[in-house]
Each structure stands twice: as structure tokens, then as C-alpha cells.
Amino acid sequence: MGVITVSRQIGSEGTFIAKRVAEQLGLSCIDKEDIEKVMHAYGFSAFEEVYNTRPGFWERFDLQRTATIDFLLTAMRAFAKVGNVVLLGRGGFGLFQGYTDILNIRLRAPLAVRLERKQKEYGSTDQEARKAMIEQELIRTSFVQTDLQYNQNDAALFDLVIDTSIVPPETASLWICDAYRQLMKNPRIDAKHTRADLVVDDVLLKLVTTMLGRNET
Structure with a gap:
């Protein structure tokens, strides 16, 4: 069992590709809604607000915000521990550096x-689309770089970076599937950890396992 993390720019077809890869490999695709279910089950009802807003200077030191982000990372570790998942967004690439059985993917495309x-x-005008996209990207970048302190523009943090303006989404999906299969056959030799090293609370692990419809091991 393994994990694929997918980091993507808005409009790079990342969601489509992640779901297609999961379907082709028989994995579960974990998106924001799945993470929210776990967060809410543990009483972190403000996750949506934390994720979708850029914090001011003092808000970055808010204890509730810090606790919410810490538990987000804990929840992602639980999904990775169960395995056989595609983790879409939420900075998974930074959280899972140096693992033999986790593949980190970045999907991008030119702004135009x-x-x-x-x-x-969405049927919007060029000006409307540009304004909405830039604002949403600022929020995402702030969350990943300021709250999580990861740099999604550092290509060295990814196993595969694909420009979907050059590589069609269907082809990108096949490339990712092939890379995953190769990693499962030949785990990277320069990594120090495996998913088995992840430490997750038993109750949380049981919740995630049940969500994914898996049998407990």
C-alpha cells in the first residue's frame, strides 16, 4: 500500500487528475470534504474558515487556529497510515517528505x-475569472507557505511536476499511475521513513479506516 499527494494550481485540472488516478489504481481520493468530516468529528468546526481566509498578523498567533492546523496534519497522517489513498491538496507534499512509499506530485499550468x-x-468574464483566481491562489499560498511553512514552488519537493498545458490530463494521469507502480515495486533508497513509522491515535485511525470502508488491520 502507498500514498500519492497531489499539489495543484487552480485550473491545472488537478482535481480531475487526482480522481482519475485514484480510479485507475483502485485508491481512495481524499479531498477537502473528507478532511472536514474528520475535523468536525473532533470538534474542529472552524476548519473551513481557517482554510479559506488569509489571517492577519495577530491571527497567525491565535491558539485555536494553531490547534486546528495541527489537527489537520494529524488527520492527514491518519489517512496516510491507512494507505491506498490520493491526498489532494492541504500541503501533503511537505508533510510526507522522505517516505519510501509516498509519491509527491505537482500539477501546474500557465495563468492564461x-x-x-x-x-x-463557470461562464465568467476574463476579468471576473482573473480576480477570483488570484484571490483564491493568494489564500492557498498563504495557508501552505505561512501556516504550514511549505513551499509548493520548490520543484525539489516533488517526484513529478507536470505542466497540464503541455501534457493532457489523461496522459498526466497515466504518468502518475506508472510512477506510483514503479515506486511500489522499487521504494526509493534515499528515504528514511515508511508509512508504518507514522504514529496515529487508535481512535482516529479507526474513524478514518471506517470512513474509507476498509477492514481494520
Whole structure:
């Protein structure tokens, strides 16, 4: 069993590709809604607000915000511990550096291409799409770089970086599937950890296992 993390720019077809990869490999695709279910089960009802807003200077030191982010990382470790999942977003690539059985993917595309895709998706004007995309990217970047302190623009943190304006999403999916299969056959030799090393509370692990419809091991 292994894990794939997918970091993506808005409009890079990341959600489509992640779901397609999960389907082709028989994995579970874990997105924001799945994470929210776990967060809410543990009383972190403010996760949506924390994730979708850029904090001011003092808000970065808010204890509730810090506790919410800490538990987010704990929840992601639980999903990775269960395994056979594609983790979409939420900085998984930074959390799982140096693991023999976790593949980190980055999907990107030029701004003009991503704007055109979003215009077609929502039927908005170029100006509306640009404004919405830039604001959302600022929020995501702030969360990953300021709250999590990871740099999604550092290509060295990824096993595979794909420009979906050049590589069609269907082809990108096949590349990722092939890379995953190769990693499962030949675990990286320069890594120090495996998923088995992840320490997760038994109650949380049981909740995630049940969510994924897996049998406990």
C-alpha cells in the first residue's frame, strides 16, 4: 500500500487528475470534504474558515487556529497510515517528505491557460475569472507557505511536476499511475521513513479506516 499527494494550481485540472488516478489504481481520493468530516468529528468546526481566509498578523498567533492546523496534519497522517489513498491538496507534499512509499506530485499550468479553463467552467468574464483566481491562489499560498511553512514552488519537493498545458490530463494521469507502480515495486533508497513509522491515535485511525470502508488491520 502507498500514498500519492497531489499539489495543484487552480485550473491545472488537478482535481480531475487526482480522481482519475485514484480510479485507475483502485485508491481512495481524499479531498477537502473528507478532511472536514474528520475535523468536525473532533470538534474542529472552524476548519473551513481557517482554510479559506488569509489571517492577519495577530491571527497567525491565535491558539485555536494553531490547534486546528495541527489537527489537520494529524488527520492527514491518519489517512496516510491507512494507505491506498490520493491526498489532494492541504500541503501533503511537505508533510510526507522522505517516505519510501509516498509519491509527491505537482500539477501546474500557465495563468492564461488556467484562466481560460475557469472561464469555460463557470461562464465568467476574463476579468471576473482573473480576480477570483488570484484571490483564491493568494489564500492557498498563504495557508501552505505561512501556516504550514511549505513551499509548493520548490520543484525539489516533488517526484513529478507536470505542466497540464503541455501534457493532457489523461496522459498526466497515466504518468502518475506508472510512477506510483514503479515506486511500489522499487521504494526509493534515499528515504528514511515508511508509512508504518507514522504514529496515529487508535481512535482516529479507526474513524478514518471506517470512513474509507476498509477492514481494520
